[in-house]
Amino acid sequence: MEPTKTDFKKTLDAYRAKHNEFRIVDVPPTQYLMLDGHGDPNSSSQFADALEVMYPMAYKLKFASRQQLGRDYVVMPLEGQWWSADMEAFTAARDKSRWDWTLMMMVPEWITEEMFDAARAAVAAGGAPASLDRVRLETLTEGRCVQTLHIGSYDDEAEILERLHYEFIPGAGLAMRGKHHEIYLSDARRVEPARLRTILRQPVE
Incomplete structure (x- = not known):
């Protein structure tokens, strides 16, 4: 019998967001x-x-989970943490050359780490991508965050980020901490910029 395939985008609250609505969410260690x-x-x-590494690794782990553990799941979307020495680079300036990610x-x-090591060896056997030795398996603890759904081009995020950073968060008695986090629900290779769906998340305290 085929194992049940879990889609964590549908089962985890941290992957839910609505357009033009800011929501406080407690994100568990992930x-x-x-x-x-x-x-x-x-x-x-x-x-x-980095893109050449992430997808092959993700699919090797999915197949290993299904074959070895009988636990299948939908490969999750790409995500990114973004930051800069000057956070204005994300809002007013949008100077991407200054971004770390x-x-x-x-x-x-x-x-497990053993499954991760085996997946990396399998990817290397097929012709190692340039950054394969730099990929890692790590648990991130973000805790309390504010997030919203942005629909449109990545370059049009500045307005909603300004509202998030300078209106909603201080208005709720909160302060920003940690790194700006984006979850790319759409595949930019297949979806026109105006229809891209991206969760924007900011850890707070």
Whole structure:
């Protein structure tokens, strides 16, 4: 019998958000594939190299989970943490050349370091991507966050981020902490910019 396939986007509250609605959510510790880099994602070779690693690793782990554990799941969307020495780079300036980032893909908590090491070896056997040795398995604890759903181009996020950072968060008696987090629910290779759906998340205290 085929194992039941879990879609965590539908079962986890942290992957729910509505357009033009800011919501406070408590995000539990979550395990991810992670890879760090710097620079404009539209032109950075580091970013392109990271994409070449994340998807093969994610699918190797999915297949290993299904074959070894009988636990199948939908591969999760790409995510990213973004930050800069000057946070105005995200709102007013949008100077992407100054951005640091960590690309991420959520994997279930039952994925072990042993399974991760085996997946990396399998990807390497097929021709190792340039950044394969830099990908890691790590649990991120974000805790209390505010998030919303942005519909449209990534370059049009500035207005809603300004409302999030300077209106809703201080108005709720909260303060920003940690790193800006984006969850890319749409595949930018297949969806026109005006229809892209992205969860924007900001940890708070």
